Every structure is written in C-alpha cells, then in structure tokens.
Amino acid sequence: MKDFIHIKGISKLFGDFVAVDNVDLEIARGELFSILGGSGCGKTTLLRMLAGFEVPSSGTIEIDGTDVTHQAPYDRPVNMMFQSYAIFPHMDVAKNIAYGLRKEGVAKQEIDKRVGEMLELVQLVDFRNRKPEQLSGGQRQRVALARALIKQPKVLLLDEPLAALDKKLREQTQFELMNIQDELGITFVVVTHDQEEAMTLSSRIAVMNEGRFKQVGTPKEIYEFPHNRFVADFIGTINTFEAVVTVVNEDGIEAYSDEAGETLSALGRQLIEVGQNIEVAVRPEKIFISKEKPEEAGDVCIEGVVDDLGYLGNRSLYRVRLNSGKMVQVSSQNRRRSITRFLEWEDKVWISWRPRSAVVLLD
Amino acid sequence: MKRQSRFILSALAFGYAFLYVPLILVVVYSFNDSRIATVWGGFSTRWYGELLQNDSILDAAFLSLQVAITSATAATLLGTMAGLALARFGRFRGRTLFSGMISSPMVMPEVITGLSLLLLFVTLQQLTGWPGQRGFSTIAIAHTTFSMAYVAVIVQSRLMAMDESLEEAAMDLGGRPLRVVFDITLPLIAPAMIAGWLLSFTLSLDDLVIASFVSGPGSSTLPMVIFSKVKLGVSPDINALATIIIVTVSLGVAIAWVVGRRATRPS
Secondary structure (H helix, E strand, O other): OOOOEEEEEEEEEEOOEEEEEEEEEEEOOOOEEEEEOOOOOOHHHHHHHHHOOOOOOEEEEEEOOEEOOOOOHHHOOEEEEOOOOOOOOOOOHHHHHHHHHHHHOOOHHHHHHHHHHHHHHOOOHHHOOOOHHHOOHHHHHHHHHHHHHOOOOOEEEEEOOOOOOOHHHHHHHHHHHHHHHHHHOOEEEEEEOOHHHHHHHOOEEEEEEOOEEEEEEOHHHHHHOOOOHHHHHHOOOOEEEEEEEEEEEOOEEEEEEOOOOEEEEEEOOOOOOOOOEEEEEEOHHHOEEEOOOOOOOOOEEEEEEEEEEEEOOOEEEEEEEEOOOOEEEEEEEOOOOOOOOOOOOOOEEEEEEOHHHOEEEOO | OHHHHHHHHHHHHHHHHHHHHHHHHHHHHOOEOOOOOOOOOOEOOHHHHHHHHOHHHHHHHHHHHHHHHHHHHHHHHHHHHHHHHHHHOOOOOOHHHHHHHHHHHHHOOHHHHHHHHHHHHHHHHHHHOOOOOOOHHHHHHHHHHHHHHHHHHHHHHHHHHOOOHHHHHHHHOOOOHHHHHHHHHHHHHHHHHHHHHHHHHHHHHHOOHHHHHHOOOOOOOHHHHHHHHHHOOOOHHHHHHHHHHHHHHHHHHHHHHHHHHHHHOOO
16 A cells, blocks of 8 residues: 555745745655755654644645644654653653553553553663663663653654764664664654664655655665755765767767866656756766776766875775866776775876766756 | 962952851850840850740741742743743744843842832722731742842753753653653653742741842731841840741752752753
8 A cells, every 4th residue: 555644735834934845745554754854944843733733835645545744743643752752750751651551542451551552662671760861862762762652653754863863773773763663563753853763774765855755765775766956966976977969779878078178978758859858977986087988889988187086994085087177986896905005196097987977967 | 378378368258258157146146145246245045945935936937938938839830830931842933032031020129029019019909909917928928029030040941951852752752741841851850840949938937028028017027027126126036036047048048959950961
C-alpha cells in the first residue's frame, strides 16, 4: 500500500508567510521517510501538522485511510519524538514511558509488562527508576523513543532525532534507530537538516525548500540524479558548468560550455531543446585528476592548474583552475600510502570524467 | 591592592551598617529591661511576655495572619491563572497590553491603590449594600489585588523558561488539555506558585498604607496597631513585636527566594 500516509495539497500560512506551500506526498507503510531541508524551510511545520499541533490552512491528511486533518493530537494514531526530547522532569524513566498507556486507561499489570519490554528494547532496564536529570543525552533520547513507541502508533514522527547527540553517539544511534524501525515495522517520518543523517537512515527522502518539495526519491536518486540546482547543492558538493545545448540525441545531450572551453555531454532526463541554456553538473568524486592527458576515449578532458589542495586522510581535495578562470573541485581517494604529495600547488593537470557521470540541471 | 581591598571593605561595612543598624537596634532593645525604650537597663525577655498579655496586639496579629493567608491563597490562584494565560495562550489580541497591565500594580503608589479601593468599596456599598462593614474581607481583597501581580509575574517567567514541548508531548501521548495542566504544567510550576504565595503572604503582613484605607473601625492589622502606638511614644513591647515581625518576614522572604531560585532554574 503506497498511500499509508496521504498528504493532499497541504498548505500552512502564518499571517502572510507561507510556511508550507501546496505539498503532496504519499508514504508507504513501514517506510523510513525523511524530510530534509534548512531551517525555516517548513519541514517542522509539516511534521507538526502530521502530529496535530498545527491545523493546515488547506488540504487534507489521511493516515491508513482515515482523514485526520482536524483530529486533535491526543486522538491521532501518531506519536512524536521531540527535538528537545521533552522528558517530563518530575517523573522517573518508567513513569515517563508509561504516560501514554496511563492516559489510555490500560490496566496496571499490562502497563508494567509493556514498560518492561520497552526498557529492554532501548536497553535501559537498569535505569527504570532514574530521574531524567541523572541521564546522559543518549539515554534521554532512548527514553523519548520508548515513550513515543509504547502506544504502538501507526506513525512515529521524529523531529531532528539525533541533533542533540555528539558525532560518535549519533552514528551509533542511527543504526539503533534503523534496527528498531525494522523490528517493529512502524512507519517513521524523520525531519532533519543533516543530509548525512537523511542519507544513511532513510528509504526515501524529500528535499524541502521554501515550503515546497524540490525532489522526492531514494537517497541514491537524490544524490546521483538531482533534478535541480537546489537539490544538487544541498546534498553534497557539485561542480556546475553553464552551457548551451548543441545536440540532443536519444539518451543524452551535448552542450558547449565557455567555462569549460569544451563540449560536454551528459545524460538528459528532462525535455531539452537545442540552443537552450542549461547547467552540466559533476560531483567532485566523479572527476579524475592526472598529470598526463588521459587516453580514455569519449571522456571529457579539460586542462587546468592546481589552485589549492587539502589532505583529509582518506582522501584529498583539489581546487583546479581552468583556463577560463572557473574553479572545479575534485576529490580523490588516497589509495596508496605516500609521504610525498602526488600533486603540488600550480602543477599543470588534466581533469576528466565519464559522460555518464554528469547530469543536466535546468534551474 | 591591599589599599583597594580595604576601601572596598569599608564601603561594604558602611553600606550594610546603613541598612541594618536600625534593625539591629530594634532587636537589641527588645531585650532591654528598662521601661524607657531608649535607655539600656540590662537584659530581659519580659516584653515578650508582656506582649502575650496585650489583647489588642494579639487580636491585630491574628487578623493580620488571617488576612495574609487568605489573600496569599487567593492571589496565588488568580495570579497563576493570569500567568498561564499570558505565557501559554499564544499571541491573542492585546497580549502586550495585558502583560504591561499585570505588572503596573507593583509600581502604583500604595496611597493611590488604597484610595481607589476605598472608593470602590464605598460605591459598592451604596449600590449593593455590600460590604456592610469594612474589615477582614475588604483588607483581604485589597491585598489580593496587588499581590496577585507578583504571583503572575513569577509564574509567567517560570512558564517562559519551561520547554513548551513538554505539554505538547503529554498531549501527543493522549493527555487531554485539562489533564495535561494537572499532570505536567502544575507540578512544574508548583515551586513558582509556592514562592508567589510566600511573597504575597509577606507583602500582606507588611502592608500599612492600603490596609489603613480599606479597614473599618475595630479591625486593625498589626502594622496599623504598631503605627498608632508609636505615635504615642515608643514602648518597649513594640520592640519585641517588631523583632518577631522581622524574623517572620525575613524567613518568608528567604524561603521564597530559595524556592523561587529553584523554580526559575531551567529543568
């Protein structure tokens, strides 16, 4: 069932400000779906509309076939994990986790049993009677998760679930979250500003800007086939060349770029006409860098000079200045161990890439 | 360095001496055996004993206590409601105006507050026949009006410091709005309410001006009795009474401060 959550033409206005602008979205049961965007892009507002804390200005939200657009938060089959975790400071861990069941009027023995199960799931069995102020950040995060999961919601909403944790813990928690989601089969909707987090966690991502979705797809689709400039820029880094289309054939285009001083070919996914202004984009890790002109037939080859370089341990970053003055970023793996540099500043180099590595961006 | 620290020390000593020597004098002279309040005649606690024999003072103390407890309780209830409304119900029309208006009784001259309340009570009496006689109830109402402003401000600042998503989380987990107030909001603002109650209690116990305006014949609060007695000359038992009040009030303020500090600390 593709449309377990079905958002139809949702908008939210705060006065004159359009926070969410006519968004449509379908999320399947059991998906781990991320909404990714910078601050103020409307992602949190969208999440709060799913939770019931904001009423949409127009449009409807259906969850599992039921229209919940105007349902109060306490009536929805949806629970939320807050960015601040919102652990009740005057209750111990067990009471925090039990709160949802107590409000449902579940019998005490049943509550005890299920709290026990939850504590086991999030590995906090020994912390049952701790007060929140005695917990570390990671433990608080797990209490918040257990508290939101205990009512077995149809959808779990997570607002920046890992933002408050430090880097090491964040990576570890990411996989825990994925495992728990896998185990319980609950649909997760995650809001995040962290592209890496979204890439590793999600089955699908929606990239959001100014209240609209710029692209919805799997992490791979978003990264390798960005539909537009915004998505390409937001996820990772990308080099773009302004170009004019000269040839359109079945599986791609050719376009001449003044910046590159070359004709570039790329896979075209959209309707493009000869003479149109476009941008050809290539990711830094898709570009090869060498001292001699590579012999590979069909590759795009451009001459340049090393303007700047950085050693990052597992890889090196180069900024290459082309004859037109255009800067191109290249990232290359350090496959061999060497104490001397393979390239130095102001070295003459060739950069090259396979035509299939380039994408066309229209806006 | 040494010179500077000596200067600062003496500045400190002078400052605090200016503030506290009068109070210390009262406490010391309350243990004075002499009948003349300003001449030292040896240590004694006889004035404390004599105080217990003085019916007019005991009556006034009892009235003051009743008024303080009643008005502090009423002010805490009303002030909490006002604080909740100001901090939680979004940006309703005129919120800034209400925010400003809630704190104005704190800076209003007491004489004006007293006078306007007296006018209100007199008008009310002419229109409805109530209050038939000014006394306990009118003083309690008057004290409630000015001390609820303090409670509202304390509760409001506590709520501002509190993470609003706590209440949302409770609602998300199935708590209906009124339940959430009792489950989450009230337990978390309880320290602020206690601090507000203690402050109101102390303010009420202290007040002379407003009480003088709105009280009627036969109902005098403790500060009123003391003031009228002092006009006839300082008698030693007043020193004893003043000492008791100093101790009570400073205890109240100290507890309010401690509880209040805990209340505004973000959780």
